[in-house]
Amino acid sequence: MLKDRLLLGVVLIMAFTGYSQTKNPLIAKELSEQQAWVDSIYDSMTLKEKIGQLFMVDVFSSDPKSKTDAIKTLIKNNHIGGVIFSKGGPMRQAKLNNEFQEASKVPLMIAMDAEWGLAMRLDSTYAFPWNMTLGAIQDNKIVEQVGRQIGLHNKRMGVHINFAPVVDINVNPENPIIGNRSFGEDRDNVTDKSVAFIKGMQGAGVLGSAKHFPGHGDTNQDSHKTLPTIPFTRKRLDSIEMYPYKKVIDAGIASIMVAHLNVPALESRKGFPTSLSHKVVTGLLKDSLKFQGLIFTDALNMKGASNYKEPGLIDLEAFKAGNDILLISENVPKAVAKIEEAYNKGEITETRLSRSVKKILFAKFKVGLNKYQPVETANLYEDLNKAEDEVVYRKAMASALTVLKNSQAILPVKDLDDKKIAYVELGDDSGDTFFQSLKKYAEITKITGSSATELLPKLKDFNYVIIGFHRSNDNPWKSYSFSAQDIATIEAIAAEKKTVLDVFVRPYALLKLKNTQHIEGVIMSYQNSEIAQDLSAQLIFGAIGAEGKLPVSIGDEFRINTSYETGSLRRLKYGIPEEEGMDSKKLGKIDKLMQEGLTDIMFPGAQVLVARHGKVIYEKGFGYHTYTKKQKVSLDDVYDLASMTKVLATLPLLMKRYDEEKLTLNDKLGTLLPVLQGSNKQNITVKQVLSHYGRLKPWIPFYTATFDESGKLSKKYYRTRPEDNFDIKVAEDMYLRNDYPDTIVKIIADSDLLSRRVYKYSDLSYFLFKKYLEDTEGDDLNGLTQKYYYNSLGANNMGYKPLERIAKNNIVPSENDTYWRMQQVQGYVHDMGAAMEDNIGGHAGLFSNANDVAKMMQMYLQNGYYGGKRYFSKATMDTFNTCYYCSEGVRRGVGFDKPQLGTAGPTCGCVSKSSFGHSGFTGTFTWADPNTEIIYVFLSNRTFPTADNRKLISSNLRTRIQEVIENAVMP
Incomplete structure (x- = not known):
């Protein structure tokens, strides 16, 4: 006995103080405390309790009580050292885990096969990419991040060891069991990915396990069903199959799982499984490769092993071969008895038993079982399905x-x-x-x-x-x-x-x-x-x-x-807030504000979109088309954008001409439009009117002049069906005289100017620019915007006259008109002046969903570039996004609205001075900030059923949402 104790001391000093080629992966930072804990536990154990530590049994958290009670019996009577959980659910497993731990004298080591995350075994948990997918990634830091997230999930579930990663090199496409579980067929890529994965997972505090030693990649057989043969030479095995193990051992892998394989080059006995071979487990893995971590058998109930010997004997053979933990024994009581019998006969020494049991206890201390805490069930589902998980998944998949x-x-x-x-x-x-x-x-x-x-x-x-x-x-x-x-x-x-x-x-x-x-x-x-x-x-x-x-x-x-x-x-991307430094929980406050808008009857429905760094990170529809609540808002639905038309249709066409040096900001209206020559508007400049500083009246109700003396629509101007010279379709069964758009321009030309130059928002210049653009370009704004912008941008939901290209049930109604058209306005522009211009106005008439508005705004943020195409230069964007009259109290840029100069204005007051956007009368708003690269789009039909509803405006809901967006930016 004295000789055995002396020998045991020498062995343990060598094993646990790094006296070998590699550092022992089971040693904790608190080595002296760890050693004392291990010794105290070991010294207090009976022989049966020590032997029990060698066994890890499997259980489904979905198993009936009779089966889980059977596990408790094994814990109490056979003192098993661990449990491997398989199929089930996280809450069931957490509760069962706690029950098992409570029943055990020595804390149990909990394991799982969670190669691509807990979802490999548990419902309601996150599934990360498979190894083959990760194998395509060139940045191994991403693989490390995946490993870390998987480790964090295991740790949250009270799992101490994850049987991952698979380090098999899948050379054989017909491999029935490895395949996608492998990082690929290149040994260096597999090795590098394995090391990265291990670093991430073990860095999260969960032990890893490289499998399936000595290599299960080049076979077309499944060891669950038979004993596969790996027929290669030792030289081949060293250079391919076993190559990753040398590297993962150096990288500190905590455990290795030995497969049930027939490898003649390593074990001369015909058909003898590697998992039971002393030459393979001890001679090769322990002695030659100097591995000091835990050695697991693959499941002993698999046909590749269980066909060899009867239950009990196979466990004894596996332990004699050098394995530390006997995984999923077919009969634990019988196996314990066989090992105890062998110990009493001297076939197994105290030194041999102590080596494995103490390694197991060292590992238990390493994962914190010396200070065991039960699994906390509060917020379990939330903790296992966080935004950070999707960030990592998306990054990995995009890179693959x-x-x-x-x-x-x-x-x-x-x-x-x-x-x-x-x-x-x-x-x-x-x-x-x-x-x-x-x-x-x-x-x-x-x-x-x-x-x-x-x-x-x-x-x-x-x-x-x-x-x-x-x-x-x-x-x-x-x-x-x-x-x-x-x-x-x-x-x-x-x-x-x-x-x-x-x-x-x-x-x-x-x-x-x-x-x-x-x-x-x-x-x-x-x-x-x-x-x-x-x-x-x-x-x-x-x-x-x-x-x-x-x-x-x-x-x-x-x-x-x-x-x-x-x-x-550089087209728009789509993802989640955390990918772009935004907090999804804070952005979730938008949902509450939108519910407030619906509850307070500010609008029947709406769309809200947020993008950052060119990525749409929030896009939702709320409510219904109308208050009848028959049709929910979808993201494909289009809204009447009203005055957002100015910056999404007319302005980009003017910017194009400016970029082509066909227009300057100092050009005078009389030069651009002969009809204005000799008028009081001939010397007003482009810069002045686009800055709303040109003394133009804010609005003229052109439609009122088309009523007769009795207050009805005059037959001089309207027909109920198209006729010669009456084919401007203002609304259903309502056709306007063809020359009335020219009359509108004439009315504007003859209108008075304001008495002095002050900031006054006006639609009138956009009627004039419409005529200028259509006269010079030879097409209407509908054709021009499609030709020069929307088609190439992929903004296929944006444009004038939506009824010509979009199903009516995807067009949100804007008003029940009781003063002019006397009908529900749906698919026709709400603005009366634009309707009288055949629904193609320079200031209104555009319809779109939020996604296509974001494309235009992103093109602006990218200084005229989008989708591989240059629309105009950065210099042009800078020229139009400049406030030229700020010193005179005019906040506007050239066409673009800009943040307020004082306290009142169009924004939350929390965006940069370089930001820009516009709003629309129907309840629409969009804004872009070059500093934060945030785009915000809000579309609603607050004018339905009547434009008298100003609750959206008085509530400042749109700017309150903007404030939520800005506050969601992470520090």
């Missing part, structure tokens, strides 16, 4: 997306004005998020059909086809292949149309697609999650660039590391 082929630079989509794009969905899972995200950038038509024969006729008029291949994202083992019909459909479409194929499954799916000759673009999106779909759509349109590299080889066409970097066209 890989362009495999880009013939003729088909990606990203450019020149939207000459594209007619169709989307075809293949596979057996939903691609709806992908389709909806694509539609944010351009007009996309979804074409349905079950075969090429059915699809091709429907694709006749399209010149760009996006095919999305979508299969289940539930887990990495789901079927991922193309069907024969899918392949035939893809090849037939690609033979006739410019085609982009976007694959939302593992890369190996492409092995069946033998011919990609006619496919111009191929994107590997790896997974069919909603975020993957959303981000891939953003990549296609150049909002984000492609950065990933293919982590495996797909035949001869797509070799490992295949990639095309596509770059960004």
Whole structure:
């Protein structure tokens, strides 16, 4: 006995003071305290209690009480050292965890298989990208962040060890069990990703476990069902399969899991599992590789091991081989008895038992079980589903997306004005998020059909086809292949149309697609999650660039590391607030303010959008089209923008002409418009009137002159159906005389000026600029704005005369007109003057949803650049976004509204002086701030049913929301 105790002391000193090639990963900073705790626990144990520590049993938190009670019996009677939780739910597991710990004399080590997060096993938890997806990422810091988030989630659940990462090198595409669980086929990439993942997860306080030693990547068999053979030479094993283990050991991996494999080069006994081999576990892993951390068997109930010996004997064999923890024994009481018997016979020494048990206790101290605390159940779901998780997921997925082929630079989509794009969905899972995200950038038509024969006729008029291949994202083992019909459909479409194929499954799916000759673009999106779909759509349109590299080889066409970097066209991106330094909880106050607006009857419904740094981070619809509450507001609905038309239609056209040196701010109105020559307006400059400092009257009610003496509409001006010289459709069954727009200009030309030069907001100059632009450009504002801006911006919901291009039920009514048109105004401009100009006014008439308004505002923030196109120069933007008359008390820029000079004004008073925007009479508002790069859009129909409702204005709701947005910026 004295000899054994002396030998034990020498072994422990060597093992726990770093007297070897690598530092022991189980040592805590408080080594002396750790050693004392371990010794005290160990010395107090009976032999059975020590043996019990070697066992970790599995349990489902969804199991019936009879099964969970059976685990409690094992804890009390067999003193097991740990539990591995599997399927279930977080709250159930937390409560069960606490019950088990309470029943145990020595705190239990809790483990999980949570390779891509708790969602691998638990409902209502966050699923992070699979390893194959992470393998495409070039920045390993992102992989480290993923590992850290997974570690934090495990720690919150009271889990001490996560059996991750899989470090197998998936050389074999037919591997049935590894596949997407591997970082790829390149040993260096797999190793680097593994080290990064370990650093992140163990940095969060959760022990990692590299698996499946010595390497399960190059086999087409599943060790859950049989004993796979790895037939390679020792040289090959050292250079490929086992290469990552040397590096992760140096990186401090806390544990390694030994697989059930038949590896003749390492174990000469035929069909003998590596998990039971002393040569492999002790001779190779412990002695040659100098690994000092915990060694786990893979589950002993797997066929790869359990077929070898009966329960109990297999556990004894595994312990003799050198494993420390026997995972998921088929019969714990029998196994304990066999090991106890072997100990009493001297087949297992105290030194051997002490080595494993004390390693387990060292690990328990390392994870804080010396000061065990039960899992806190309050806010559990919230803590496991935080915004930070999505930030990391989105960053990882965006970095993984890989362009495999880009013939003729088909990606990203450019020149939207000459594209007619169709989307075809293949596979057996939903691609709806992908389709909806694509539609944010351009007009996309979804074409349905079950075969090429059915699809091709429907694709006749399209010149760009996006095919999305979508299969289940539930887990990495789901079927991922193309069907024969899918392949035939893809090849037939690609033979006739410019085609982009976007694959939302593992890369190996492409092995069946033998011919990609006619496919111009191929994107590997790896997974069919909603975020993957959303981000891939953003990549296609150049909002984000492609950065990933293919982590495996797909035949001869797509070799490992295949990639095309596509770059960004600086179109709007879409994401969440925390990605751009905004607090989503603070932004959530917008919801409360909008509910206040609905409750106080400020408007029937509205849209609100917030973007920062070119990314839309908040976009919601509220309420209904009208107070009848029959139709909810959707994000595709368009609103009458009223005076926002000034800065979204007329002003950009004037800026274009200025940029082309066809117009200056000092040009006089009489020069631009001959009709003004000789009038009191001929010498007023462009700068003055666009700054609302030109002495023009604020408004003239042009429509009142068209009533007869009895107060009814005069037949001199109106018809109920189109006739010669009466085809300006003011509203339903109401047609105005064709020459009345000229009369409006004449009325303005003859109108008096204000008695002195003061700041006075006026619509009148925009009637004049409309005429100027249409006369000089040879088209109306509707055609000009589409031609020069909206088509190429992808603002397909923005424009005049929405009834000509948008379904009526997607157009929000603006008023019940009881004074002129005598009908519900829906799809016709609310402003009377603009309606009399055929609904195409320079000051009003534009309709849009919030998303397309944001595109225009982002183009302004980017100083005239958007979607790969330069619309005008930064110098032009600066010229128009300048307050030239601030010293005279005029806050306006040239066309743009600017922040107030005093206390009262259009903003919250919390935006920069360089910010700009505009509001609209119907209850609309938009603002952009170059300093914070924030865009805010508010669209409502506060004028419905009557414009007399001024509650929105008096409540300052729009500027209060703006204040919430500014306060949501993180320090």
